[in-house]
Amino acid sequence: MESPAHPHPAGSTVAADLTPQCVHCGLCLQACPTYIELGKEADSPRGRIYLMQARQRGRLPVAGSFAEHISACLDCRACESACPSGVPYGELVEQAREVVEQQLKRPFLVDALRRYVFGWVFPSPRILRIHFHLLRLYQRLGLQALVRGLAALKLIPARLAGMERLLPDLRGRAAPVELGAIFKSNGATRFRVGLVAGCVMNEIFAGIHHATIRVLQRNGCEIVVPSSQVCCAALHAHAGITATAQEMAKRNIQAFEQASVSAVIVNAAGCGAKLKEYGALLAHDPEFSSRARSFSQKVVDISEFLDGLPALSPPGRLELRVAYDDPCHLLHAQRIGQAPRRLLQQIPGLELLELQYPDQCCGSAGIYNITHPELSMRILERKVEDIKQCGPAAVATGNPGCLLQIGQGLRMADLSHIQVMHPLEILDRAYRSESFGNGRNPD
Amino acid sequence: MTVATSQPGVPRTEIRKELVALLDSERVLHTPEELLVYECDGLTLHSRMPDFVVFPDTTEEVLQIVRLACRHGIPFLARGAGTSLSGGTIAAEGGIVLELSRMNRILEIDLENRMARVQPGVVNQHVTRAVEADEFYYAPDPSSQVASTIGGNVAENAGGPHTLKYGVTTNHVLELQAVFPDGEVYRLGTAAGDPVGFDLVGTFVGSEGTLGIATEVTVRLLHSAPAVKTLLAVYDSVSEATQTVSGIIARGIVPAALEMIDKNTIQAIEAGVYASGIPQDAAAVLLIEVDGLEAGIDRQLEEILEVIGSRQAREVRVAGSAAERKKLWAARKNAFGAYGRISPNYYTMDGVIPRSKLPEVLDRIESLGREYGLRMANVFHAGDGNLHPIILYDIAQDDAREKVMALAGAILRCCMDVGGTLSGEHGIGLEKREFMRLFFSEADLQVMERLKRVFNPDNLANPQKIFPMRRGCGEMSSLSEDSRDRLSRSEEDPEFVRF
Numbered sequence A: 001m002e003s004p005a006h007p008h009p010a011g012s013t014v015a016a017d018l019t020p021q022c023v024h025c026g027l028c029l030q031a032c033p034t035y036i037e038l039g040k041e042a043d044s045p046r047g048r049i050y051l052m053q054a055r056q057r058g059r060l061p062v063a064g065s066f067a068e069h070i071s072a073c074l075d076c077r078a079c080e081s082a083c084p085s086g087v088p089y090g091e092l093v094e095q096a097r098e099v100v101e102q103q104l105k106r107p108f109l110v111d112a113l114r115r116y117v118f119g120w121v122f123p124s125p126r127i128l129r130i131h132f133h134l135l136r137l138y139q140r141l142g143l144q145a146l147v148r149g150l151a152a153l154k155l156i157p158a159r160l161a162g163m164e165r166l167l168p169d170l171r172g173r174a175a176p177v178e179l180g181a182i183f184k185s186n187g188a189t190r191f192r193v194g195l196v197a198g199c200v201m202n203e204i205f206a207g208i209h210h211a212t213i214r215v216l217q218r219n220g221c222e223i224v225v226p227s228s229q230v231c232c233a234a235l236h237a238h239a240g241i242t243a244t245a246q247e248m249a250k251r252n253i254q255a256f257e258q259a260s261v262s263a264v265i266v267n268a269a270g271c272g273a274k275l276k277e278y279g280a281l282l283a284h285d286p287e288f289s290s291r292a293r294s295f296s297q298k299v300v301d302i303s304e305f306l307d308g309l310p311a312l313s314p315p316g317r318l319e320l321r322v323a324y325d326d327p328c329h330l331l332h333a334q335r336i337g338q339a340p341r342r343l344l345q346q347i348p349g350l351e352l353l354e355l356q357y358p359d360q361c362c363g364s365a366g367i368y369n370i371t372h373p374e375l376s377m378r379i380l381e382r383k384v385e386d387i388k389q390c391g392p393a394a395v396a397t398g399n400p401g402c403l404l405q406i407g408q409g410l411r412m413a414d415l416s417h418i419q420v421m422h423p424l425e426i427l428d429r430a431y432r433s434e435s436f437g438n439g440r441n442p443d
Numbered sequence B: 001m002t003v004a005t006s007q008p009g010v011p012r013t014e015i016r017k018e019l020v021a022l023l024d025s026e027r028v029l030h031t032p033e034e035l036l037v038y039e040c041d042g043l044t045l046h047s048r049m050p051d052f053v054v055f056p057d058t059t060e061e062v063l064q065i066v067r068l069a070c071r072h073g074i075p076f077l078a079r080g081a082g083t084s085l086s087g088g089t090i091a092a093e094g095g096i097v098l099e100l101s102r103m104n105r106i107l108e109i110d111l112e113n114r115m116a117r118v119q120p121g122v123v124n125q126h127v128t129r130a131v132e133a134d135e136f137y138y139a140p141d142p143s144s145q146v147a148s149t150i151g152g153n154v155a156e157n158a159g160g161p162h163t164l165k166y167g168v169t170t171n172h173v174l175e176l177q178a179v180f181p182d183g184e185v186y187r188l189g190t191a192a193g194d195p196v197g198f199d200l201v202g203t204f205v206g207s208e209g210t211l212g213i214a215t216e217v218t219v220r221l222l223h224s225a226p227a228v229k230t231l232l233a234v235y236d237s238v239s240e241a242t243q244t245v246s247g248i249i250a251r252g253i254v255p256a257a258l259e260m261i262d263k264n265t266i267q268a269i270e271a272g273v274y275a276s277g278i279p280q281d282a283a284a285v286l287l288i289e290v291d292g293l294e295a296g297i298d299r300q301l302e303e304i305l306e307v308i309g310s311r312q313a314r315e316v317r318v319a320g321s322a323a324e325r326k327k328l329w330a331a332r333k334n335a336f337g338a339y340g341r342i343s344p345n346y347y348t349m350d351g352v353i354p355r356s357k358l359p360e361v362l363d364r365i366e367s368l369g370r371e372y373g374l375r376m377a378n379v380f381h382a383g384d385g386n387l388h389p390i391i392l393y394d395i396a397q398d399d400a401r402e403k404v405m406a407l408a409g410a411i412l413r414c415c416m417d418v419g420g421t422l423s424g425e426h427g428i429g430l431e432k433r434e435f436m437r438l439f440f441s442e443a444d445l446q447v448m449e450r451l452k453r454v455f456n457p458d459n460l461a462n463p464q465k466i467f468p469m470r471r472g473c474g475e476m477s478s479l480s481e482d483s484r485d486r487l488s489r490s491e492e493d494p495e496f497v498r499f
Ligand SMILES: Cc1cc2nc3c(=O)[nH]c(=O)nc-3n(C[C@H](O)[C@H](O)[C@H](O)COP(=O)(O)OP(=O)(O)OC[C@H]3O[C@@H](n4cnc5c(N)ncnc54)[C@H](O)[C@@H]3O)c2cc1C
Pocket: A024, A025, A026, A027, B041, B042, B077, B078, B079, B080, B081, B082, B083, B084, B085, B087, B088, B089, B100, B120, B141, B142, B143, B144, B147, B148, B149, B150, B151, B152, B153, B154, B155, B156, B157, B158, B159, B160, B161, B208, B209, B210, B212, B213, B214, B215, B336, B337, B425, B426, B427, B462
């Protein structure tokens, strides 16, 4: 614990030592999903920055309000897109979380579990795979039905039940992409690119990887999936577990350096945002700082990459009404909003619809739906309502967390007929529909 | 009627219990950790924590809280988005802050009669958003409109770039429902517009929360103009820009908006997410908008271009699309918020001068800045002569506060010398109150105070705002000297003492 706050005389002023760029104007308030829900200054970007300043000056202890409001932040970074003064909020909140992580005492069991998950499971693709096998087994054996029954009877804690509910059906999913694999291009090779396999992505959404690979092959790319890559460590950095994040970053940099690729392609917005920030994450590491910077410069989101190609191989016809939803870490962290829309619009027959608030978080935000289930649900409900008003046949969004979250939201609202897809899955379908020639769904 | 009596020394814990009984514990903040963020607003020169922040949902709850406050003689005030630039939401004497952010429902939209009835916590821009599909909008457009609330706008009589043609908030409020410090709810004005009897809406709008708390506001909606044209004129000299302004006004043209942005401000904006391609080496730019019927607007635009042509503008751009227009306005409206790019802190002033004096006053302000060793920036409603000189400073530096206030005084005196006045667009609040004496005589001030006392006899509604402290003329008072405590936060509530 920190030293207790010193008395603060009325009439004194705000410190300018930390976050000096924030001029306390409040223009970011309505960009912030937690402020919109709660209406509390301390759950707004401006308020959180004020708390960081106060903590810095010893006016506020870490435990209590500070830790609570910092952890209730989605890290969606919508405030960065709104802030005229360019406050680097994402960096600030990660710093603040690091402080919380270092100073907060958690109950022993919670702490042990966190250390196991963050320190052992995610950094190792092999251990992660074992866990997903166990989960699949759990679902196959019908244990899920049992647990859900117990949850309904309130025999297991609500938070655990919430976590369990989020678990997608893992049965019958596409097989993960093998690490170390190389995929040849269709026709002449124009680029040799690397694919980021990710952690959850490859276990739950391998289908998106396969779609990505097929579309890239179509467009003259040879794709390498470096074998020694690990999870991107976004979850770690968001949780303030910086040292582990740095170690994992180094392993990824080495893996992709060895693959000698011209671009590092990522199809999960959250991972992409983190990979692009490796330069900052390792800025003070003498051995890695410049390597991290040049690695980050090579990282491109798949939509950015395809949109930047001189000519995209023309997709086939696909009759589909699609609403595009901006993943926060694509729009706010990477400032990519138009590229995925342009890709979708190139598909003949596809009708691109606009949601009213495509730029608002869906409440997924990494593991936010697990740490703050109630608030996450309230934010999700707004998203679902927006989708309902818009009435598409499919929602396209390029991030695994958002795919799961929106999928769950639509199921709960009895809107399961609306598909939730990655834009690349749609593009891939359009390419494959050619051979069917009728513009119908080939699957 | 519940008569308020001041009883110093009511224990905080008792009050807290009563507040929780009225609302619930989730809606009553009382620990210093939670109150901390409410110690200031858009103005960070002063700060003072309230004793409680409460979140009412309904007029009835506001009423009960106000009654409770009055019963115990506790000061209270409302807070919207806390974007006030004059310290309006600072609890100068502690007490209860009623945070109205959750009273954000649009209660009724009546397009036929062109009005909307809203709760006070509705964000300005959300009113327009709710009716724009039908080609209506809410005209007052303070630059803070993406965040500031209708209640806050009413209290401060907010204006904006389009005030030039369409007027300020008071011209767009038809009816108000408000809770007064006597613990009753009143309706002021009528939805039909024309006030019968005294214009109490006019009295309430701009009273900065010192008369009571608005709980419902009926605003006028306007039909969007069929045609709009926006242009940007770029200048290498400030005086050429201000001469253009005088020229346009002299011709009797009333543009919808006529804004000037100076070099420091351009640089702050262009460094950030709202960059819109304004040349960073320009000395000043004018952002001019005309609107109206398709037929008339081209003639207006031509006339304006003629005036511009007669002065030395480096470049003139007419926005080619709605998207381009939007971008230019986003740049202008985010100007205040962008100063963090070039300075740790800034202080916004608010004065009005005759438009013919623009070149002279701007020169004078610049030299005053140099004299006090402080950087200045300017972004303002040139068409109204409504100046917003911005003082850039760093609070970490010794005597920053004193220097800023001294410079501010000198600038206002300069405005006064040319026959100008203190504008109320940003409110007088806490920090501009001493400047009131520059523009009003003691008798003028007293008449206003007497009016305030009619509604707010015990001075519980937002105390210490607007009116100068009764002391030596011209002497700056700081909040710490003025602070009075009406609550005892003693042994009974040890957690509070820690801060
Ligand atoms: C970046 C920026 C740009 C700005 N641009 C402009 C501009 O162009 N034009 C302009 O006029 N102002 C501008 N302002 C100032 C400010 O936004 C306005 O004064 C606005 O009206 C305040 O609204 P708010 O909801 O933030 O009110 P708050 O700051 O929360 O409160 C302001 C005052 O209103 C009182 N109040 C709030 N709600 C009520 C209520 N329901 N009943 C009674 N009293 C109430 C409060 O007690 C306080 O005294 C700007 C501010 C910023 C930070």
